[in-house]
Amino acid sequence: xxxxxxxxxxxxxxxxxxxxxxxxxxxxxxxxxxxxxxxxxxxxxxxxxxxxxxxxxxxxxxxxxxxxxxxxxxxxxxxxxxxxxxxxxxxxxxxxxxxxxxxxxxxxxxxxxxxxxxxxxxxxxxxxxxxxxxxxxxxxxxxxxxxxxxxxxxxxxxxxxxxxxxxxxxxxxxxxxxxxxxxxxxxxxxxxxxxxxxxxxxxxxxxxxxxxxxxxxxxxxxxxxxxxxxxxxxxxxxxxxxxxxxxxxxxxxxxxxxxxxxxxxxxxxxxxxxxxxxxxxxxxxxxxxxxxxxxxxxxxxxxxxxxxxxxxxxxxxxxxxxxxxxxxxxxxxxxxxxxxxxxxxxxxxxxxxxxxxxxxx
Ligand SMILES: [Zn+2]
Numbered sequence: 001x002x003x004x005x006x007x008x009x010x011x012x013x014x015x016x017x018x019x020x021x022x023x024x025x026x027x028x029x030x031x032x033x034x035x036x037x038x039x040x041x042x043x044x045x046x047x048x049x050x051x052x053x054x055x056x057x058x059x060x061x062x063x064x065x066x067x068x069x070x071x072x073x074x075x076x077x078x079x080x081x082x083x084x085x086x087x088x089x090x091x092x093x094x095x096x097x098x099x100x101x102x103x104x105x106x107x108x109x110x111x112x113x114x115x116x117x118x119x120x121x122x123x124x125x126x127x128x129x130x131x132x133x134x135x136x137x138x139x140x141x142x143x144x145x146x147x148x149x150x151x152x153x154x155x156x157x158x159x160x161x162x163x164x165x166x167x168x169x170x171x172x173x174x175x176x177x178x179x180x181x182x183x184x185x186x187x188x189x190x191x192x193x194x195x196x197x198x199x200x201x202x203x204x205x206x207x208x209x210x211x212x213x214x215x216x217x218x219x220x221x222x223x224x225x226x227x228x229x230x231x232x233x234x235x236x237x238x239x240x241x242x243x244x245x246x247x248x249x250x251x252x253x254x255x256x257x258x259x260x261x262x263x264x265x266x267x268x269x270x271x272x273x274x275x276x277x278x279x280x281x282x283x284x285x286x287x288x289x290x291x292x293x294x295x296x297x298x299x300x301x302x303x304x305x306x307x308x309x310x311x312x313x314x315x316x317x318x319x320x321x322x323x324x325x326x327x328x329x330x331x332x333x334x335x336x337x338x339x340x341x342x343x344x345x346x347x348x349x350x351x352x353x354x355x356x357x358x359x360x361x
Contacts, residue, residue, distance in 0.1 A: 034235050038184045041247045051102045054254035059104030061257065064131040066211065067093035067109070068138040071116025076141060076227065079148060083227045085139045086114065088236045092224065093137045095246035103254070106131075123214035133173065134219035135249065136211050139227040139236070151229035152190040153182035156221040158212035159199035167332070169261070169340040171197060174220045176259075177252035184248035187225055216361070218342060222249065259337035262286035264344045266357065267314065273355050278321050278348070284313040286335040294334035300327050324350050328360055 040050045069076060069086035076085035090111070097107045108129040110122045117125075126134045142150045155178035157170035174197040182189055182196055189196015200208035200221070212219045224245055225232045235241045263285040270281035284290045290313050297306045299319050306317045315331065327348045334340045347360040 034231070034238075035186060035241055035244065038244060038247060040251075041184075041244060047247075048102075050251075051099060054251075054258070055103040057257040058100065058254055060106075061104075061133070062106045062108065062129065062131040063100055063253070064108040064126045064129050064134045064217070065093045065097060065110070066122050066126065066134065066136040067111055068136055070111050070114050073116060074114075076139075078227055078233050079145075080233060083139075083233055083236050085141075085227045088139055088224075088227060088242065089137045090114065091239065091242040092245045092249070095243045096135075096137070096249050099246060099250040100253070103250075119210050120214065122211055126215045126217060126219070129217075131217055133253070134215045134217050135177070135253075136209075136219070136221040137249075138221060138223050139225055139232075140223040141226060141228045148228055148230045151187060151226040151231055153178065153185060153187040153196060153225055154190045154193075154223045155181070155197045156200045156203070156209060156212065156223070157197065158208050158219060159201060161201045161206065167340075167343045168334075169342050170218055170220060171199075172259075172339050173218060173253075173256050176256035177220060177222060177249055180252035180255065181222065181224060181245065181248035184244050184251075185225060256339070259339045260286055260288050260335050261339055262290060262333050262335045262341045264331050264333060264341050266346065270316070271355055271357070273321070273350055273353055276320060276322055278317075278319045278327075278350070278355070280317050280319070280329065280348075282315045282331055284315060284333050284341075286313075289336045291334045291336050291338070294332070294340070296332045298328075298330040321350060324352060 041047050067086070067089040069089060074084055074086050077083060090113075093109065094112070097109065100107050108125070108131055110125055111117045122136075140154070155174040157174040159171070160166035175195060178189060178196045190198070192198060192202065200212050203209070207213060209221055212221055225236070227236055265283045265285070267281040267283055270279060272279040284295070292308055292310065295306070295308060295315060297304050297315065297317055299317075304317060304319060306315050308315050321327070327350070329346050329348055331344045332341055345360040347358040349356045349358070
């Protein structure tokens, strides 16, 4: 029998070493988690105490959840067919409902099961619900079918073309949801915007998303991730991961309300029309204080000057009007946390020194 010489022995040892390293490293890769549990969600008692804490800001609110697609609309799916967008949207929405209800929110839904709900009906249901907030939940897909690597989290708000600051309150909500959702998923925001939030006009120039345009209550649309991504294919059918996604949206909503929303009220006694001048004052209210620099007043679409009393938080305007007729006044302000007031649009009708005020879109 031939004896193994020293160089052959060395090669055998080397091969054994390489195989051992390969086996160990591949096992490590196999066991590597695809996602982390958020620290404030990990154990149930911690989770409940967070929900309890946030209930201070959420209790009594009404939120409308809209899981995208479903029923006859089930065509959006991953390449391998395992992930169906409509189903994942619904799972995330149902878990989100659970967290919100525990925090004292009344939750409405456009669908609670796999059924067809036309786009127009979704907005109609939301508008009739008189909810404080509408959230449409979706998962994204790339422009090219063969692209299985693009993946990010994005949140959309309805702005105006070329005017992203038009009614910025929806953008505030989008920012809070985007930050916490992308954090818990470990996903970046898309690079098309600085923080992962986008105006819906970026996607559909000239009109935005139908569901955001037609919904009259504050509304955002979340694209949690790409259901076509080879990474997300491994995670989106995992119920624990869906709960974590819902947790991210829940925390974003709660933190938005925690930061407060300034309120604008007209001071009826201040309303006067004399010598072709309209005088009108607004009371701004916010427990964190008003950021004076963010106050804007528009009259018939033009930004106008005003005076602001820091002690009383009263905005006063004096506008020259030569004829009777209809006018629009719009006021925006923000609190010291950066949260803006909800849209405040009023129609003012002047008829022979008589003034009437109505809500306007
Ligand atoms: Zn979708």
